[in-house]
Amino acid sequence: MSNPAEDAAELEQLRAQRAHLADRLRAPWWYLAGFAVVLALTLAVPIGMHYFGGAGNWSLAALVLWFLLQGALARASGVAVGTRTLRYPSGRAAGIAMMVVVVAALIAEMLLTRHGLVAEAIVVGVLATAVGVGCWQAHLRGIRRDLRTGAEAM
Amino acid sequence: MTSPRKPAPRLDPVIHPITRLSICGLLASGADWVEFAALRDAIGVSDSVLSKQSRLLEDAGYVEVRKGAVGRRPRTWFRLTPDGQEAFQAHVAWLQQAARVRPEDIAAPATRRGAEPPPPETSRR
Numbered sequence: 001m002s003n004p005a006e007d008a009a010e011l012e013q014l015r016a017q018r019a020h021l022a023d024r025l026r027a028p029w030w031y032l033a034g035f036a037v038v039l040a041l042t043l044a045v046p047i048g049m050h051y052f053g054g055a056g057n058w059s060l061a062a063l064v065l066w067f068l069l070q071g072a073l074a075r076a077s078g079v080a081v082g083t084r085t086l087r088y089p090s091g092r093a094a095g096i097a098m099m100v101v102v103v104a105a106l107i108a109e110m111l112l113t114r115h116g117l118v119a120e121a122i123v124v125g126v127l128a129t130a131v132g133v134g135c136w137q138a139h140l141r142g143i144r145r146d147l148r149t150g151a152e153a154m
Numbered sequence: 155m156t157s158p159r160k161p162a163p164r165l166d167p168v169i170h171p172i173t174r175l176s177i178c179g180l181l182a183s184g185a186d187w188v189e190f191a192a193l194r195d196a197i198g199v200s201d202s203v204l205s206k207q208s209r210l211l212e213d214a215g216y217v218e219v220r221k222g223a224v225g226r227r228p229r230t231w232f233r234l235t236p237d238g239q240e241a242f243q244a245h246v247a248w249l250q251q252a253a254r255v256r257p258e259d260i261a262a263p264a265t266r267r268g269a270e271p272p273p274p275e276t277s278r279r
Contacts, residue, residue: 008253010172011246012177020190021180021196075224078192079185080231088184147183 091142
């Protein structure tokens with residue numbers, strides 16, 4: 001006979017193993033620093049355009065750096081979650097919040113630089129970078145939660 | 155990723171041994187790929203055990219293996235195939251059903267209306 005207690009214990013053991021695996025996905029300092037650079041590059045585009053007339057390559061550099069960071073995190077942690085991280089339900093709200101912060105900051109910077117308020121635009125960029133990194137950490141926490149519970153990733 | 159429809163509870167003899175159940179369970183957690191060392195550490199088995207058990211799952215078509223290297227260090231990555239995902243979900247549903255069966259239910263399964271018969275004796279290791 002199969003032992004119900006044994007079956008329940010095995011499911012419990014599986015939960016503990018998933019928690020162990022999810023904990024490996026903790027973002028190291030270099031990942032968060034790299035992500036701050038990604039956001040800073042993105043948010044520097046309106047200011048760069050104001051000073052240099054064109055800064056389209058900066059956003060391309062930010063995109064390449066973000067892909068490299070995701071690959072590096074997968075190698076370091078041994079857990080690859082890919083680049084479509086919004087499919088994790090628990091991390092979705094924080095991921096969308098980060099995008100909203102970035103888009104709002106870009107619009108604000110464009111308006112400020114248009115009126116010659118470059119210093120204020122830089123402050124907005126710095127603040128948005130800090131808030132964006134915080135949102136991304138919350139996003140990663142959500143992903144870890146979903147890995148721990150095995151929640152359906154859509 | 156997981157399929158939207160929940161498969162019917164089914165004992166899968168390939169997944170049933172505890173190490174293979176752990177491998178499938180970790181690969182079904184939602185990650186795209188999981189690296190060999192991460193899987194080994196989470197399960198707490200030796201390299202040889204993980205190699206052997208993952209090979210059996212690969213042969214059954216439940217696990218996909220990708221080999222690469224970082225510098226000179228070889229890296230092996232695993233992920234569940236859609237077949238593996240479905241089989242794992244069905245097996246976990248079976249386990250959950252079996253775990254809900256109380257000893258008195260096993261003693262007299264016919265007295266419970268709608269109750270599943272007790273699962274058969276199977277080797278776990």
